[in-house]
Amino acid sequence: MKALSIKNLTKIYSNGFKALDGIDLTVNAxxxxxxxxxxxxxKTTAIAxxxxxxxxxxxxxxVFDHDIETRLEEAKMSIGMVPxxxxxxxxxxxINIVVNQAGYYGIERNIALKRAKEYLGELRLWEKRNDNARSLSGGMKRRLMIARALIHQPKLLILDEPTAGVDIEIRRSMWKFLRSINNNGTTIILTTHYLEEAESLCRNVAIIDDGKIIQDTSMNSLLRQLKQETFILSVENELTTKPKLGDFECNLxxxxxxxxIIDSNHGINELFELLNSQNIKINSMRNKSNRLEELFLKVVDNKKKHSH
Amino acid sequence: MNTKINLVAFYTILRKEILRVLRIWVQTIVPPAITMTLYFVIFGNLIGSRIGNMEGYTYMQFIAPGIIMMSVITNSYGNVVSSFFGAKYGGYLDEMLVAPVANATIILGHIAGGIIRGLLVGSMVTIIALSFTDLKLTYPLVTFSIVFLSSMVFALAGFINALFAKKFDDIAIIPTFIITPLTYLGGVFYSINLLPEFWQNISLFNPILYMVNAFRYGVLGSSDIDITYAYMVVGIFIIILFSISLLLLKKGTGIRE
Structure with missing residues (x-):
């Protein structure tokens, strides 16, 4: 079952700007x-x-096989949106914001109040339910928009940069929450600037640039396109000279x-064997930069070079 | 169109609108009460006592229905234009646009809010008027129906204004340059029989004249025009303005690029 199917979507704004140039996209349930x-x-135009x-x-x-031209009501019932x-x-x-939103979906007030308690509770906003929404922190406002989007229990949740400006702790708790609702069957489409967020959460990915889809694949196959990765290794014993690591390029x-630098022809085990043979013990290891970020920049850059 | 969804959505919009009016009562209820009290004191009491009778009624009695109607009209309009434009400007109109609410329900919910504020303020102004003069309902059905329908006309006009408005200044242009002049020239403070024939004929193109006179007929039993025309004018305006509102919402004018 397809949760979302987009074919040849084009948007030209009144000022002549072509925001979308015939994009095709399919997201499975x-x-x-x-x-x-x-x-x-x-991205935002497509979502909007x-x-x-x-x-x-x-x-x-x-949307879940409902054409938005002919069966808009059913399509809208299936979507929850976090702008x-x-x-x-x-x-x-x-509480009013969430319960009123339920009302727009035809959910009676007594049911809406129960659901509001559930979602505001899960998103740690129940204590703030009667506060003025103005007084909420940035992270709370984001979570309130998630609760509002979920109140009618949509099958498809679309989040447009939901964790922008949110601190790491709250971001991680939001990831956990989003994973749990996805595990419970809700399809999620996420746009984000935090590429580690996409890498951590998403199974499939599309890259859009200049109104065109330039990649639409699984996260794993996208990451496989990365020809080399740079790692920073923290060593236990102090090194005075650069170790000799065969084909691996390294810098102290x-x-x-x-x-x-590990390229796709060499496994990470090879590197560890070489390090072991020289009695170099590794305390920890991390990517120098986000893998997806590197790949994203390469894909967008390649596309620009080709178009020129 | 799913009836249950739209009934609940209508109730939600209406409830939200009523709570808004009550929450900001200092902006929505108090100012018209003060303004209309000043009208009664200055025009009705101080100047009116020197004018004498008009159409067989004291000047205060004559202007009271017009002032009540003026408060209903301006508040119905003002409520819808400010509430809907506020939602558009603040982005929370999207809450309704992403939901399966029919366009007619969005319009009806907002204009019902406008009508309720109009009638609330109108009732309050009536109470104030009763402290200055005696008013009896000669034709209650005419009084209530015309005030309700007139309120609907201006609530719809406010809705259309809000759709077109791009900034806060735009919601003040129509009330300042159209509604206020038409209200003042709509027979609130005078009978059009006092005007030269040419201006009497010009006045007949003013829809507010029909509303004020029909309301005055309901209260006092006296009118410058045949009230059948008043119902026709109000009915035609409701049909036209509602159709325009529906069309604009469907096209997404002012709300969707």
């Missing part, structure tokens, strides 16, 4: 899917069209940190 792209690539907030110029969209910007009435209370950053 139950997937955790990431839509990546630089600023202005067309799916959620009926922007009119499309051309193309076809089906990029805070878009609730900041003079209202969290300081006496206890070694930078090693």
């Amino acid at each position: 139950g997937d955790f899917y990431s839509l990546l792209g630089p600023n202005g690539a067309g 069209i799916v959620c009926s907030l922007v009119n499309k110029t051309m193309g076809n969209i089906r 990029q910007e805070v878009n609730f009435n900041t003079f209202d209370t969290p 950053l300081d006496s206890q940190n070694l930078e090693v």
